[in-house]
Amino acid sequence: MDIEQFRNAGYAVVDQICEYYKNLEQRPVWAPVKPGFLGKSIPDSAPEEGEAWTVIFRDWEKVIMPGITHWQHPNFYAYFPSNATKEGILADMLAASISNPGFNWSCSPSVTELEILMMDWVAKMLGLSDHFLSTGPSGKGGGVILGSASEVALTIAIAARERAISHLAKSSPSPQEAQPEHVEPSAEPEVEDFNVEPGAPSGPNEERKRAASLARWRGNLTSRLVMYGTTQTHSIGMKAALILGLDFRALDVQKEDNFALRGATLRRALKEDIASGRLPFMLIATLGTTSSGAIDNITEIMQVALDYPSLWVHVDAAYAGVALALPHLRERAHLDAINSPCDSFSTNYHKWGLTQFDCSPLLVRDHSELTRALTVTPEFLRTKEGDAGSVVDLRNMQISLGRRFRSLKLWFVLRSFGLNGFRQHISTTMALAQHFASLVGQHGDLLEVVAPPQWSLVVFRARRAELSDQELDTLNRKFWDALSSRATEFALTQTVLPEIGFCIRMAVGSPQTEQRHVDATFALIKQCAEQVLSP
């Protein structure tokens, strides 16, 4: 494809996207296809000779589109939103045109520097304190844009594990005697400080022996580490623990606390585990759980954390963090406690934050805890700026070497919407969720909201006064089947809440959604409820 062919093809793709958004409402929300449908339209190997662009492009609509679930559809209320904006598309076009893996500053200085600047924009717009700024007084804050909250959880777990092991190794005469109560954070912990056979001979012949001894230390400590969350923490926590071979303990939460983790529950678990020889090293506190939008009591949690300085507190605000752009929502989100500060905070702009997937800013109060855990620099990756320490090479704050130019879309979005436009998007979609909750409330004979509506999420179920818990559960699984049969008209998802059972999630959040869409969807939901509740 030469330059002029690309110009024509590019215009045609832009036109196609315009048509898509014009008529999006007419498309089925969930893709109405059966598993294996695509294999019928695509040959089983690549063609020997190149095909004409017009033929390839035609297949976008003809072959691919029937199997696309339209997350941008105004009636998509499943999972969490995955906002796309026109500014994000334009940014991705430009980023793709200069494709580069951005691992070192010199790979493209603008890629690294724009990301660092955007992290400060993010911290400030969400009301985070100076602790989290690259330009803050400590000079240690800042962060990095990762690809997902899963990647964030794993990255933090690695840094937290290294900090914990490093502290324990420095303060304990042997791994068996390591005790978290004795741990005090030190300014410059070094893994080299493992207490391995004091006075042991050094030299190349001793290297493998020493390595084996270090590995035993690490193995002993690692097998005792515990990561904490609650039964409502996203599975990214458990998956990070699984990946690292660590224990994840899901603490109980109560309906009466709106499914928030309380300080007393955490304190009890920490005491219990330390008494039985475990080593608590990390807690994921959630701001906006997936099942109900719940907010862990971060104020109480940070109080407990004061007594356990080796516990890394990460605030996973994947979904709801962007709502901190609205100052009146900050108190209920325990912003003061987050700013006390916790160790790390992240939110996904690619959910409710108007920015194309993927865009997960991760802010830390001490970025050297990331670089200490994640830096590996072979000769072929060295640069004079990196050697001089005059730049940050972002590969050292993440798992992968290569990285995409994710900050560009965030820059375009924040400039184009402005903070006011961004806040408008959050408050409009929250108002639509509130409107939906009130519609449910007006139909108490059929439906009920089961947890206080949080953010733009409403969790509800079908109800009938005389039913037992078990019967309600059965009823709602039938209700869910009925809702699923209308999947081309609207998209919802299901969950299970403690003390409640099976229920339905409606997450508003698309810039395409208007009140008429919520009203029309509610009418269909009501029909489904009437259908399963009819005698």
Added chain:
Amino acid sequence: MDIEQFRNAGYAVVDQICEYYKNLEQRPVWAPVKPGFLGKSIPDSAPEEGEAWTVIFRDWEKVIMPGITHWQHPNFYAYFPSNATKEGILADMLAASISNPGFNWSCSPSVTELEILMMDWVAKMLGLSDHFLSTGPSGKGGGVILGSASEVALTIAIAARERAISHLAKSSPSPQEAQPEHVEPSAEPEVEDFNVEPGAPSGPNEERKRAASLARWRGNLTSRLVMYGTTQTHSIGMKAALILGLDFRALDVQKEDNFALRGATLRRALKEDIASGRLPFMLIATLGTTSSGAIDNITEIMQVALDYPSLWVHVDAAYAGVALALPHLRERAHLDAINSPCDSFSTNYHKWGLTQFDCSPLLVRDHSELTRALTVTPEFLRTKEGDAGSVVDLRNMQISLGRRFRSLKLWFVLRSFGLNGFRQHISTTMALAQHFASLVGQHGDLLEVVAPPQWSLVVFRARRAELSDQELDTLNRKFWDALSSRATEFALTQTVLPEIGFCIRMAVGSPQTEQRHVDATFALIKQCAEQVLSP
């Protein structure tokens, strides 16, 4: 931005990209900026009110471009290529317009199914055997497109660790007695089969005890696991080990073997480590090392692996794997041994394979080894198709939950170029590297090729007959400084090779590069050599 504004903005971005490629040659290759340059042009927080698109877009050229290193420039020969194509840009535009996180099949069936189909296209075009096909006779092959070779190495290390621990736990009466020699792969290993206190009481009160016992098993085994590579293996191996808290052992390679790992070296290390109680669990064999393009002797390695069935052999062909599209290059790449089969194989289409970053296909001979290690399914991620087992949910074959629509660009590229066009790109760029090597060879008074040119990579240095090794090293560091001072004209990178020392890498691979570019770059390199060699 409304639809018509987007249409105009989109056309303008397309025009901008056309201009970019028309005049790319005039731009400086490495960005000639100093650390911190960008902060001068960008405010320190997001604007309150939205800005006009024309203002934002103007800053692409004015603010961002000066800090972009042009990896698509015809004179970019640093690291490895990071190919961008017009087809890839068009795919990224479309993917951005329907942005979705694609974790489950139902999130967008086309996203999952196209990826599975493209993995088969990849396996077939590279000559991989049926073992690696999703449609192969075993029904167990296939794979997934990840974001980077780092992510691949980590994902494989997790699966390999779980396989090893599961086998050891089943076959050993206690962790202390676990021995890899006794390990035989079994059809359905289950981590639940850990031999924990036979006949121990069960029930909720025993759960934490059992968990602690499992953790001790895991801790003991994990601290003895060893991952292998060579001194030439990419740092992604060591980083995966670091992340998982495992030992990485870099085996020596020799210049006389062209820096390839030999079977005897591997066998010696395995025996030695097993004798000292370590548990070998994984080897990264490289097809095309970063420093010299070296090819580990996979034929000998797979022979050794026959005697160590618990050793997972992963072939990291990040750079050179795409060259297997050319049948005459397959024998030197030990394709028969790869197809014997090894456990996993990956290559980065986003390097030399004409596809925008990121695109790292990972093929495995048994994808259930990935899903067994990586599946976590909370209620809110369940789907009826997933529950029924009628679909693959790709989140279970990777670290993150969310994933981008990466297969689209690969589909566009492979269809548009066809296999012939793809092979043409590989052979043209290889011929240009060969041409560069012969220019070096014609100037033996100044320069020498230090390792046999492999693929499209030439490693060379300045030389003078009478110099000692140490003097040569000093000379070449000076040579590198001279080359670096011309960084706006061409981009190279440095490395250090065993028995050779400091040397320079020239990696051809951009579709923009023509012979005139290589000739002009060589003339400048020659000037630099003359300058440092002049008395």
